[in-house]
Amino acid sequence: MENYLIEVAHLILRYFHVIAGIAWIGASFYFAWLDNSLQTPPKEKSEKGVSGDLWAIHGGGFYEVAKYKNGPEQMPTTLHWFKWEAYTTWITGILLFSLLYYIGADANLLDASKSELSKVSAITTSLGSIAVGYIVYRFLCNSPLVSKGYLFTTTIIALLTLWTWGLDHLFSDKAVYIHIGALIGTCMAGNVYHIIMPGQRYLVAEVEAGRIPDPAVGLKAKLCSIHNNYATLPIIFIMLSNHFSHTYTHQYGWLVLIALIVIGMWIRHYFNLKHRHINKPSILVSGIAAFFALMLAIAPWSSFEPRTNTVQVTNQQAWTIIEKHCSECHSATPTSAMFTSAPLGFVLDSIEDVQKQSEKTYTRAVINKDMPLANLTNMTEEERDTLAIWIEDYRAAKNK
Numbered sequence: 001m002e003n004y005l006i007e008v009a010h011l012i013l014r015y016f017h018v019i020a021g022i023a024w025i026g027a028s029f030y031f032a033w034l035d036n037s038l039q040t041p042p043k044e045k046s047e048k049g050v051s052g053d054l055w056a057i058h059g060g061g062f063y064e065v066a067k068y069k070n071g072p073e074q075m076p077t078t079l080h081w082f083k084w085e086a087y088t089t090w091i092t093g094i095l096l097f098s099l100l101y102y103i104g105a106d107a108n109l110l111d112a113s114k115s116e117l118s119k120v121s122a123i124t125t126s127l128g129s130i131a132v133g134y135i136v137y138r139f140l141c142n143s144p145l146v147s148k149g150y151l152f153t154t155t156i157i158a159l160l161t162l163w164t165w166g167l168d169h170l171f172s173d174k175a176v177y178i179h180i181g182a183l184i185g186t187c188m189a190g191n192v193y194h195i196i197m198p199g200q201r202y203l204v205a206e207v208e209a210g211r212i213p214d215p216a217v218g219l220k221a222k223l224c225s226i227h228n229n230y231a232t233l234p235i236i237f238i239m240l241s242n243h244f245s246h247t248y249t250h251q252y253g254w255l256v257l258i259a260l261i262v263i264g265m266w267i268r269h270y271f272n273l274k275h276r277h278i279n280k281p282s283i284l285v286s287g288i289a290a291f292f293a294l295m296l297a298i299a300p301w302s303s304f305e306p307r308t309n310t311v312q313v314t315n316q317q318a319w320t321i322i323e324k325h326c327s328e329c330h331s332a333t334p335t336s337a338m339f340t341s342a343p344l345g346f347v348l349d350s351i352e353d354v355q356k357q358s359e360k361t362y363t364r365a366v367i368n369k370d371m372p373l374a375n376l377t378n379m380t381e382e383e384r385d386t387l388a389i390w391i392e393d394y395r396a397a398k399n400k
């Protein structure tokens, strides 16, 4: 019962997190595009204080957007703020994260092969890493470094690399990725809460008082919003990373993540320039090339070569291993206290099931080795080798 409730809570939180995230990132894309696409307004508009002019057509209607240099003469009665997208994404994200990695710490956070952290110290370290990471980011944003684009970016990447590497010594591979996602997401939501919203409240107050706002405040908020924009592609990858165990289970999974973050930012850069009518296809092409180079570099090359096994492994031997190490979760009726149904519907209830799913089984139990989950059933290297031989021979026989 308890586990079923957790499953339902998981569904609700993940669903809301993704919906809110789409709304937030969608708004971020839209406003970045909007700002970069504004044109010099005609005279009658600039006389009213409009500095950027834009026309669009969408969903069967014309839209006229005007960006004011300082603010409108009179505050409109309704002003849209775009903040709840950010807050809802962060709140649901932290709840989802806590559900999976704190309540489910044994399965998802801890990794006995990396550290002996107890559950409580792992959770404390995890929370601490996010809080300290955010404080460091805020500090850098308040330092003169923030105005030096490339230097600031390099510093952030260097620190993020250090962070990822450090976390990789403490937590499970999958958790490392999500921690960096949680940190980036916290910085993004923190930008909204600590900088962008106060900045906007100041703008509104000044305009209402009939004063001309200090442009520095608006520029600072703009800069944070640009940071958020560059973080979008990396964070979307991290949100999806759970599905791609070949990335996080790689021996240098932490470095793979950093490479993917840099590539994501680089590709985002291409689009940001393009919106400003600076077309640099070399950025896009090199970003895509770097992505494929990375995929080639982390491919499990040795597993692609056909192997000739001298030892024979019988179906019975293979089944004994599966039954001992996989069946408690991957069964139509799991006996594991953690699951009420087979994770991802992946069922291994008979040797025929294993044969049908042999490639997936091979990938996760032999190459990536992230199954059994957190190695909760203590599968040994010898058992993985034995299973490998059985699957390789089955594959060879099938391909004959």
Ligand code: HEC
Residues within 6 Å of the ligand: 242, 322, 325, 326, 327, 328, 329, 330, 336, 338, 343, 344, 346, 360, 361, 364, 365, 371, 372, 373, 376, 377, 379
């Ligand atoms: C303690 C529970 C548990 C055990 C034991 C376990 N798994 Fe899993 N398995 C999971 C969970 C949870 C997922 C989904 C999360 C993920 O993919 O990382 C999963 C996902 C998978 C997937 C991905 C299925 C798909 O359709 O993408 C494969 C393959 C897999 N496991 C194979 C195995 C094999 C082989 C074993 C035994 C050697 C095993 N698992 C043991 C919990 C377990």
